Amino acid sequence: MAASAPSQVYSAPGRRLSLTERLRLGLNNGRISATLILLPPALILFTLFVMLPLGESFYYSFFNWNGYGVPTDFVGLQNYQRIADHSVFHVAVGNTVKIVAVSLFLQMPLALLLALLIYRKTPTNAFFRLVFFLPYILAEVAAGLIWSFVFDGNYGVSASLAQSLGTEPFFILADRDWAFVAVMTVIVWKYFGFHMMIYIAALQGVPEDLVEAARIEGAKRPQIVRYVLVPQIKPAIIVSAFFAIIGALQVFDLIIPLTNGGPSNQTHTIVTYLYTFGLTRLNIGFGSAVGVILFIVAITVAVFYQRFFMKRGQS
Template identity: 80%
Template sequence: MQMLDARSPASPRPARRIWRGAGSSRFAAIAILLPPALILFSLFVILPLTESGYYAFFDWNGYGTPQDYVGLRNFEQIAGHSVFHTAIGNTTKIVAISLFIQMPLALFLALLIYRKTPTNAVFRLIFFVPYILAEVAAGLIWSFVFDGNYGVTAAIARSFGQESFFILADRDWAFVAVMTVIVWKYFGFHMMIYIAALQGVPEDLIEAAKIEGAKRSQIVRYVQIPQIRPAIIVSAFFAIIGALQVFDVIIPLTNGGPSNQTHTIVTYLYSFGLTRLKIGFGSAVGVLLFFAAILVAVFYQRIFMKGSRA
């Protein structure tokens, strides 16, 4: 009986051995892979954030040890600076443009070219190229396009017998040009997210909708868009966080001008903090931007991501 019990398939001992072996291998993998990741994360994320929070309470130019403690004065100056208010407004506009123009445009194009055909592959490549292009290069290219003397806009104006229009030097139109470049630069990224999601929609659902007499617009609205809702939620999150970080496109285009009308929060930090050697002031702006990003991430996670999982 003892021999039969030892060989019985119901004996828990082999299962325990397997569980212990899997647990030990998992622990070994964690012990090997986690310390390097924690070290890198601490060096390049935790430490800079901690130092920025410390420098924000000093009037410091970046040389030597910060000694001129000013408390909350940097934050008070930021709150009372009109250019910072302009930067917040511009960042908000970029968020709105990303959500209500860039994403719908990307979804529209994805619905047109998501099917796997050679022609659609060419169009996907063409639309995705702007995203591959470096931000600085894109800014320089479009600065030439908008140039009122030698650019494309100047040539178009002269062809219609009109005077050249310096868009990037106009207080009312410069930021419109910036937002145009941002939409052109990043819509391909969101388009590829939607294409990947649309290719995962079961064809049976679409065929069933066609059999029931649904039109193309009804299939998109009631079948495809609900099926790719998680992808849309993730895409919107990337759009919002990306809008908070816009920098490389604006610097070669306008450098925040004219008259500080095209600054975002990040370009404001760069122009009024780093370039003027006011590291404490810039650190205070960075702290505010960090908390804004955290609030957006937490709010979005609780409201939209939670609903998506449900």
């Protein structure tokens, strides 16, 4: 007696499968079973650690609440109105936008330039990759503390430099005009290695035949970079830009040990503003409103970027 063949679903070209056929096909290839096993734990964790805290933050943002007991002082949209009228919040938003711009137009091009120089697999390039990637491995708080000593006008590297030049010491982190420039310098130094490694991984995946064909056709190094290498790693650049934007919206750990938002609240980002004016002052309702605004901005950026840039990069 011949064994019966497993049931399969066939469809003519151009014909859409019915729901029953799709379910049968999913059962046959194991996709539905894997979904039923893996999806519930992920949904539970996502609900407990993402959706519930977000819902509670949205609820608390309508109260004047210090974090103790049950919130009872309902203030409606007053927290949001206070945020809109607060000049320091405007400074924080402007600083966040500056970090996004520096990340996209200075940090990423620097990372791409270095990646183009050292992406080939040689012992020397491996050494330089390690050196450039080390700042990213360093913890943000430790990096902030190290650079706070570097910029110290009394004992740091800047003090030694001023002494050697015979000039007065310059306290850059205490200067309203230059403190945030120092912060952005540290941010570029800290994270360019991360983007560099993304580009190196992408460049090492470019077929060498394309490069050799361009050389045979007489293309010079700048032309090979512009017309062969960069177009081939376009998806990596798009992903890197997404990480840069989302990371800029979340900058916190570097600024607190560097300036703590000073001087005169001139180096706050949205997250440090939330921490300073919400958590440290036990104004949890106000801080929750800032968190809701930050979440809406991050989700909007992520959806917009996914829709208009990542899909185009894949096409």
